[in-house]
């Protein structure tokens with residue numbers, strides 16, 4: 001990389017400036033000390049340049065002289081209000097927006113920070129209860145019409161730092177399937193209806209140890225299943241030794257959702273997140289995405305099992321279809337889902353070769369609103385809505401993914417880090433340790449709209465401002481040709497008070513009308 005080459009800044013992160021530029025070899029991306037890599041893309045990474053201030057990039061590129069050491073940046077973050085606003089650098093790059101990506105050596109680093117920043121936790125812990133996990137051992141919200149508990153959030157967007165202490169917390173709504181089983185209506189247990197002595201006992205619902213006080217979704221066996229056959233023909237005969245049935249790893253998950261590892265063919269790794277590494281592969285010849293979980297222990301087994309109870313309930317054209325679970329001989333858990341061949345929205349917006357048109361952007365916003373509306377109707381909170389969790393197909397249609405998996409693991413993170421989701425997309429009420437409901441997903445949806453409109457990584461928000469979204473700063477970045485209503489909706493969705501945010505039903509109406517009002521793109 002030559003010094004003095006043309007560089008375009010595309011956003012700022014907790015750890016530094018995100019930029020892209022090009023030299024004679026093509027384009028590169030700098031995510032500070034983080035890596036970005038994608039299947040099929042040739043992405044050259046320059047990492048740690050910010051931290052070291054020296055030439056330590058993968059390509060031997062010298063660090064840019066104006067890159068600040070990370071320590072200095074962190075100090076600046078502690079007093080963000082005194083920082084001059086970063087100038088928005090308009091694109092000077094008329095050519096392809098991103099060229100030759102090169103898949104770097106294997107890495108399990110996520111491409112972008114998804115955990116709350118250190119600044120947040122320092123501020124949170126310094127402020128008594130701020131950031132404290134809300135009590136979660138209460139009753140569930142009414143399921144048919146998902147009415148979350150009252151949100152005790154009286155803050156407005158101008159809240160001062162002296163108002164940071166959260167109000168008393170009611171229980172947050174857990175993610176639950178829409179229908180509550182009526183235990184009294186349950187059919188009798190399997191062994192009571194069968195007289196076959198060699199029938200193995202019914203699968204035991206594995207309880208994860210030390211579950212947080214969030215109520216878990218009802219186990220499968222509690223669901224009303226009046227039409228179920230008295231015998232479970234899916235359960236293969238188990239070898240009996242010493243008068244005990246030997247447990248098979250396959251039986252830890254519902255049999256229907258198990259996929260024989262031998263039926264899977266792995267091709268390339270295409271990405272990684274906090275919890276696993278994703279590969280594209282084939283299941284019996286059909287392209288699928290296979291996520292190998294990084295952890296495999298009793299706790300994760302129980303959490304995955306529980307999660308599957310939710311995933312298998314979900315059927316929506318705009319939600320990536322969960323296909324099943326598999327284990328290899330090392331007992332590693334693999335989650336198999338439908339494969340989306342267009343990559344994720346984050347990459348399409350930040351590194352896409354061809355800019356998305358407003359019509360395409362609104363179609364994506366509409367797809368996402370539809371999936372969110374569905375989840376809301378089912379009483380399910382996604383809690384980790386962000387552009388990385390929106391996958392595209394080759395026709396630029398979007399599907400929501402990572403549904404619930406993050407929630408399962410975030411239950412564990414809850415105990416440790418006191419909040420869930422990804423900080424830049426996270427609703428203020430979660431950051432503040434307050435009660436929350438599905439409007440947290442509306443907020444995160446709004447931040448995805450920010451990404452769609454500005455094609456930049458959303459700004460970090462700060463405890464000094466009660467994690468409020470800076471609408472004025474956003475509006476300055478809105479391109480002139482953006483439909484006005486689209487930007488307005490974004491501001492509405494990102495209001496600090498959840499009650500001021502529209503419902504997904506309303507959002508759906510607005511986005512649909514906007515989408516319909518735009519002319520079709522020319523070929």
Ligand SMILES: Nc1ncnc2c1ncn2[C@@H]1O[C@H](COP(=O)(O)OP(=O)(O)OP(=O)(O)O)[C@@H](O)[C@H]1O
Nearest residue numbers: 114270271272273274278289337338339340344388
């Ligand atoms: N079904 C899929 N089809 C195509 N690509 C996928 C699929 N699932 C995941 N990916 C790719 O793999 C990447 C990593 O996915 P993963 O779910 O592990 O992490 P993440 O959502 O980016 O972050 P995190 O899970 O840490 O919040 C995604 O960003 C996406 O590019």
